[in-house]
Amino acid sequence: MTIHHGRGFACINYPIGMNLGGDPSQALVHATPDGKFKVALSSIDLGQGIKSVGRQLAAETLGVPVEDVYVDTADSDTGPHDMGSFASRGTHRMGNAIIRAATEARRQMLEAAGEELEVDAADLVTDGRGNIHVKGAPSRSITVEDTAIAAQFTQGRTLAGRGIFLVPLSEVDADTGEMTPVSSFAHAALIVDLTVDDETGEVEVTAINSAYEVGRALNPKLVEQQLIGGAWMGVAHALYETTEPNYPDRAHGPEDFNHYLQPGPGDVVPHHISVLERPAPDAPFGGKGPGEMCANPVLPAIANGVFNAVGVECDSLPITPEKVLRGLRANGGARPQGTPGR
Amino acid sequence: MVVEYRKDLFADERADDFDVVGKPILRQDILGHVTGRSPFYDDHLFDGLLHMRCVRSPHHHARIRSVDASGAERMAGVVKVLSARDVPVNVNTLLSLINFGRDDEPLLATDKVSYVGQPILAIVATSVRAAEAAVQAVRVDYEELPFVLDVEEALKPEAPVVNAEYPNNTFDYADTYDHQKLRFGDVDKGFAEADHIVEATYQMSPIEQAPIETCGAIAAPETNDRITVYTSTQGLFFSVGVTAKQLDLNSARLHFIGGTVGGGFGGKVDSHHEPLAALACLATGKPVKYMWDRAEEMQVGAPRGGERWKIKDGVARDGRILARMFTGFFDAGAFTRLSSYAVQKSTGHLPGPYSIPNVASNVYCVYTNRTPSTAMRGFGITACDFAIERHMDKVARAVGMDPIELRILNAYRDGDMKAHRRAAKNCALIESCQVVAQKTGWALSGEAMRASSKIGGGEGALGLIPETVIDEEGRIGERRRTGLGPEPDAGQGARRRLPQGHSAHNSSAFGNAPQREDMAAEQERSGFKAPMAPTAPAPKPAEPAPVAPPAAAAPVTGGPSLPSAYTARPAASLPTPPEPPRPAPTAAAPPPPPPQPEDPARPHFQRAVKRPGVSRFLSGTRRR
Numbered sequence: 003m004t005i006h007h008g009r010g011f012a013c014i015n016y017p018i019g020m021n022l023g024g025d026p027s028q029a030l031v032h033a034t035p036d037g038k039f040k041v042a043l044s045s046i047d048l049g050q051g052i053k054s055v056g057r058q059l060a061a062e063t064l065g066v067p068v069e070d071v072y073v074d075t076a077d078s079d080t081g082p083h084d085m086g087s088f089a090s091r092g093t094h095r096m097g098n099a100i101i102r103a104a105t106e107a108r109r110q111m112l113e114a115a116g117e118e119l120e121v122d123a124a125d126l127v128t129d130g131r132g133n134i135h136v137k138g139a140p141s142r143s144i145t146v147e148d149t150a151i152a153a154q155f156t157q158g159r160t161l162a163g164r165g166i167f168l169v170p171l172s173e174v175d176a177d178t179g180e181m182t183p184v185s186s187f188a189h190a191a192l193i194v195d196l197t198v199d200d201e202t203g204e205v206e207v208t209a210i211n212s213a214y215e216v217g218r219a220l221n222p223k224l225v226e227q228q229l230i231g232g233a234w235m236g237v238a239h240a241l242y243e244t245t246e247p248n249y250p251d252r253a254h255g256p257e258d259f260n261h262y263l264q265p266g267p268g269d270v271v272p273h274h275i276s277v278l279e280r281p282a283p284d285a286p287f288g289g290k291g292p293g294e295m296c297a298n299p300v301l302p303a304i305a306n307g308v309f310n311a312v313g314v315e316c317d318s319l320p321i322t323p324e325k326v327l328r329g330l331r332a333n334g335g336a337r338p339q340g341t342p343g344r
Numbered sequence: 345m346v347v348e349y350r351k352d353l354f355a356d357e358r359a360d361d362f363d364v365v366g367k368p369i370l371r372q373d374i375l376g377h378v379t380g381r382s383p384f385y386d387d388h389l390f391d392g393l394l395h396m397r398c399v400r401s402p403h404h405h406a407r408i409r410s411v412d413a414s415g416a417e418r419m420a421g422v423v424k425v426l427s428a429r430d431v432p433v434n435v436n437t438l439l440s441l442i443n444f445g446r447d448d449e450p451l452l453a454t455d456k457v458s459y460v461g462q463p464i465l466a467i468v469a470t471s472v473r474a475a476e477a478a479v480q481a482v483r484v485d486y487e488e489l490p491f492v493l494d495v496e497e498a499l500k501p502e503a504p505v506v507n508a509e510y511p512n513n514t515f516d517y518a519d520t521y522d523h524q525k526l527r528f529g530d531v532d533k534g535f536a537e538a539d540h541i542v543e544a545t546y547q548m549s550p551i552e553q554a555p556i557e558t559c560g561a562i563a564a565p566e567t568n569d570r571i572t573v574y575t576s577t578q579g580l581f582f583s584v585g586v587t588a589k590q591l592d593l594n595s596a597r598l599h600f601i602g603g604t605v606g607g608g609f610g611g612k613v614d615s616h617h618e619p620l621a622a623l624a625c626l627a628t629g630k631p632v633k634y635m636w637d638r639a640e641e642m643q644v645g646a647p648r649g650g651e652r653w654k655i656k657d658g659v660a661r662d663g664r665i666l667a668r669m670f671t672g673f674f675d676a677g678a679f680t681r682l683s684s685y686a687v688q689k690s691t692g693h694l695p696g697p698y699s700i701p702n703v704a705s706n707v708y709c710v711y712t713n714r715t716p717s718t719a720m721r722g723f724g725i726t727a728c729d730f731a732i733e734r735h736m737d738k739v740a741r742a743v744g745m746d747p748i749e750l751r752i753l754n755a756y757r758d759g760d761m762k763a764h765r766r767a768a769k770n771c772a773l774i775e776s777c778q779v780v781a782q783k784t785g786w787a788l789s790g791e792a793m794r795a796s797s798k799i800g801g802g803e804g805a806l807g808l809i810p811e812t813v814i815d816e817e818g819r820i821g822e823r824r825r826t827g828l829g830p831e832p833d834a835g836q837g838a839r840r841r842l843p844q845g846h847s848a849h850n851s852s853a854f855g856n857a858p859q860r861e862d863m864a865a866e867q868e869r870s871g872f873k874a875p876m877a878p879t880a881p882a883p884k885p886a887e888p889a890p891v892a893p894p895a896a897a898a899p900v901t902g903g904p905s906l907p908s909a910y911t912a913r914p915a916a917s918l919p920t921p922p923e924p925p926r927p928a929p930t931a932a933a934p935p936p937p938p939p940q941p942e943d944p945a946r947p948h949f950q951r952a953v954k955r956p957g958v959s960r961f962l963s964g965t966r967r968r
Contacts, residue, residue, distance in 0.1 A: 011698070011737075011747050011748055011751075011780075011786075012729075012731065012733035012736075013357040013733070013751055013773055013776060014696070014697065014725075014732075014775050015696075015756075015771075016722075016725060017689070017692065017725070018647055019694055021685065021688060021689035021724070022688065022692075022851075023851075024442060024597050030505075037868045044580045044581060044603070045603065046577065046578050046579070046580060046602060046603050046605055046608070047373065047603055047604060047605065048578065048605045048606075048608040048609075048612075049605070049606075049607055050605055051371055053371070053372045053373055053603075053922070054369070054370075054371040054372045055375070055610055056367055057371060057372050058364045058367070059365065060366040061363075061364045062362055062363060063865075063866075063869070065363075068369055069366050071374060073374070075603040076580050076598040076600075076601065076602040076603020076604075077599075077600075077601050077603070078580055078581065078584055078598065078601070079599055079723075081580070081603075084579075084580065084581065085579060085581070085582070085583050086577075086578050086579025086580065086581070086582050086613065087578050087579070087608065088578055088579065088608075088610060088723075089689075089719075096452055097665045098865075101865050101870075102858065102864075102865055105864075105866055105967060106862070118899070127897060130363035130364070132833060136924055142729070143476045143781075147657070149843060150754045165863065166863060167858075167863075168859065170851065170859075171851070172850065172851030173517070173690075173848075173851060174517075174524065174688050174691070174850070175473075175848045175850050176517060176518035176520050176521055176524075176525065177525060177527065177814045178525065178526070178527045178528070178703070178765065178766040178812060178814060178842065178846075179524060179525055179526030179527065179528075179690075179691050179692075179763070179764055180367065180764060180847060180848050180850055181688070181692055181764050181765075181766075181850065181851065182445075182764075182766055183688075183689065183692030183693070183764060183766075183849040184692070184895065187697075187770065187771070188768055189697070189772045189773050189775075189776045191748075191777045191779070191781075192775070192778045193781075193784050193786065196626045197692070209483070211780055211783055211784045212780060213350075213775075213776040213777075213779035213780040214776070215772040215776050218358065218366065218871065219349065219366060220365055220366065221366075221367070221368060221369060222347075222349070222366070222367075222614040223367045223369075223370075226345075226347050228470035229347075230345060230852055232721075235721065239549075239551060239726070243549070243551045243552065244549035244550060244551060245549075245550045245551065245552045245642055245643065245647045246452070246549065246550045246714075247468070247717075249549055249650050250493040250494040250495075250650065250712070250714075251458060251493065252404070252493065252714060255643050256642055257638065257639035257642050257643055258639065258642070259638070259840065262552060262554070262642055264554065265497075265921065270674050272349075272782065273345050273346075274345075274346045275345070275346065275347045275348070276347075276348050276349075276350050276779045276780070276783065277347065277348070277349045277350065278348070278350050278353050278772060278775060278779065279351070279353075279354060279358060279775060279885075280349075280354040280355065280357060280358075280770060280772045280775075280797075281354070281357055281358050281482035281871060281872055282770050283769075283770065284857075284871065285948075286872055287362070287365050287366075287870060287871040288358065288872060294721050294722045294723075295725075296721065297721060297722060298722050298725065298729045298730075299729070300723060301726065301729070301730045301733075302729065302730045302731075302732075302733030302734050302737075303733070305614045305730070305734055306733070306734065306747070309737065310670075317544060317545065317547065317734060318349055318547035318549070319547065319548055319549045319730065324350070341786070342786065343746065343748070343781065343784070343785070343786030343787050344748060344787060
């Protein structure tokens with residue numbers, strides 16, 4: 003009848019983008035007559051925020067305010083081909099395609115502005131607030147709006163861009179497994195603190211301390227939502243979730259949320275997150291997708307913490323009170339391992 | 345919740361002077377989401393909308409003797425009863441769109457069912473209640489068959505055949521083996537040199553993706569002889585392609601709208617709702633909704649698969665892992681879906697973020713009589729990482745070492761050769777470990793705190809592809825005949841040795857530079873500080889990237905006072921590699937492999953392919 007404290011660690015890396023490549027993504031960018039930009043995609047926004055990240059990448063690359071860019075996605079009549087939103091590929095693949103499309107549109111925008119200002123386009127810069135001016139001479143400027151009007155109504159020029167990003171397909175060698183799976187990896191390390199009740203077998207995670215290396219946090223708030231939600235999913239996987247509680251027997255499969263257990267909002271664990279950014283050379287502005295990898299280290303860290311608390315090996319998920327109690331019984335009681343790192 | 349950004353780390357590789365990137369800008373769709381106005385697929389309303397429910401198998405495995413839907417067809421509200429005969433191309437596999445694997449899964453079952461919940465008929469009615477009542481009125485005469493639910497049981501010679509397309513209960517890899525191999529170095533030698541052997545088995549549970557919005561689609565007639573499909577899919581053109589193929593329709597007649605989805609987590613890739621809804625729309629001329637209820641979402645919808653991983657490590661007494669062997673089983677359920685892909689993804693991930701000189705694995709995509717599994721967040725990696733990181737703690741205990749110190753000692757670093765024969769780059773595992781240890785007061789040795797992903801990588805043997813022992817065991821069908829065990833070292837067959845540095849050059853490894861000049865981005869605005877800038881456009885796929893050589897005469901920083909484990913790394917005590925195959929520019933760097941000639945007969949991508957068994961909607965070809 004004791005509450006035992008435990009601490010567990012795990013660290014991981016995660017491959018970003020569809021394994022082996024061969025998964026193209028395309029983007030189209032064009033300007034309206036008054037210099038606002040539309041980005042047409044067929045990406046899926048599942049809540050992860052590809053519309054928002056795509057909008058930021060387009061605005062940054064074009065050099066225009068983010069409010070002047072709108073992402074229209076997933077209408078197969080207007081959005082060019084994309085493989086889909088899975089395998090941490092959205093930001094990496096589509097992000098690169100958007101940057102390429104926006105680069106072409108920017109080039110045309112600067113050409114058009116150069117013609118209006120009678121200067122070489124190479125001497126022009128954007129200020130990110132809707133103006134284009136001569137490098138070092140901010141007074142010699144033209145607005146993006148006037149540039150778009152001139153381009154389309156007098157110069158007969160489109161302000162548009164096409165982008166495709168394709169990681170060439172890699173084969174897998176049948177005998178050695180040689181392959182080029184992906185081009186960049188995200189990283190994470192995590193420590194959980196938890197308690198194990200040796201009477202009920204219940205495990206409660208009390209704190210998570212983590213470090214996630216994400217290349218670049220393209221939008222810190224979107225990164226944070228992923229990391230916080232991912233940690234929640236990690237706790238749920240480790241302690242609660244299963245569609246087949248007697249796997250491989252299929253009996254007693256849950257059919258609703260009364261029987262399919264997940265932590266509730268009140269069970270969100272206090273979490274101290276450190277974000278590291280080592281930009282990946284082939285990722286958009288270096289950003290790696292944080293969405294998938296962030297749940298992964300939580301599962302083994304909790305299992306390692308349970309062992310640390312009571313000396314029970316939990317090698318099969320989820321770690322139910324029943325498994326903990328059976329382990330305690332087999333060991334003849336709790337065997338706390340002492341706080342690690344002391 | 346506290347979030348801190350460690351901008352001090354890797355600052356030398358990163359420019360941070362952006363207007364929009366890196367800023368916490370509100371989501372584009374936030375107002376619609378928080379006011380409940382964002383249009384999800386089920387928010388599209390139609391007069392006279394029809395609803396679809398399916399007659400499903402109550403058995404794990406059974407032959408269908410007969411189906412009698414005559415009573416159901418006469419019931420009030422029932423508009424149409426669809427069976428396999430109504431589906432132009434009934435059998436499909438999702439990855440046929442990239443030419444990977446054979447068509448193995450019927451949209452509606454014909455002569456047998458292979459899992460509880462498999463659909464046999466789709467009933468379209470004026471209300472959900474009428475459709476459900478009609479489902480109850482269908483009489484199906486089954487002959488129950490023996491079934492198998494455990495992955496290792498399914499590999500045995502006496503196991504019932506789950507999936508007729510793959511009669512050995514395993515997916516075929518490269519038309520050769522019943523599993524995907526990974527061979528790097530010589531694990532037997534590593535085990536022989538080890539002071540400790542640590543072995544264990546790990547089991548992942550099947551897990552529901554649990555999106556708030558259940559999977560589904562609404563197909564409605566559009567003017568001009570087209571069909572509009574509102575869908576929850578995670579891959580818009582995957583679903584277009586599957587629907588065009590299974591309905592044998594020109595995809596120009598399909599107008600798919602999605603992109604605002606109520607959570608997916610991998611469970612909305614399978615594209616089963618769109619073809620059925622579109623088929624019913626074609627058959628009735630009316631808008632049709634096919635949407636799972638929560639019970640279907642949880643028990644018929646494909647979950648994360650129940651993976652099983654066995655790991656055997658050979659460890660030196662100072663904590664260096666000398667050899668690691670994996671046997672992995674992906675429980676695909678009755679049909680392939682995406683499990684075949686996950687096997688290769690996990691293989692590319694082994695042995696985890698560690699540099700281990702000898703690695704071998706056999707990973708299987710196994711068919712069992714359960715709901716097919718599919719993608720879920722972390723697909724192919726989550727269970728594997730659970731196994732690896734549980735195992736690392738056991739290894740730490742075996743050698744009496746701090747678990748974080750053990751990870752840092754074995755962590756991969758820039759320039760290390762990975763088991764899939766590509767050099768590691770852009771590593772940050774060590775720094776992640778250090779940050780988290782530091783902030784929790786987990787005491788690490790000075791050496792571990794000074795270690796760096798950027799220093800010491802690729803030293804000595806760690807930068808090289810080692811001489812590798814290979815075998816030809818586990819050919820398709822062999823296991824069923826002989827009862828061969830699943831582990832890489834189970835067989836007694838002949839072994840061959842591939843020389844040090846061997847590469848099949850099986851990818852055009854020219855990085856992710858654009859294939860065409862006009863796709864070049866502006867590198868000076870891309871946020872990298874030299875020498876990290878992305879590579880320039882490479883119009884021709886020419887030479888595979890050379891293995892990153894260690895910096896010329898890279899002196900080990902930290903000084904001679906550090907224990908060798910953290911400075912010279914495991915390479916120091918590994919046998920010096922034998923003669924490299926060719927003179928190398930620097931001591932440890934192998935020469936760049938020769939240019940790979942383009943084989944015009946095997947292009948990476950084929951468009952508008954029209955040949956038997958190949959989707960006209962081919963978006964690319966995964967060669968096997």
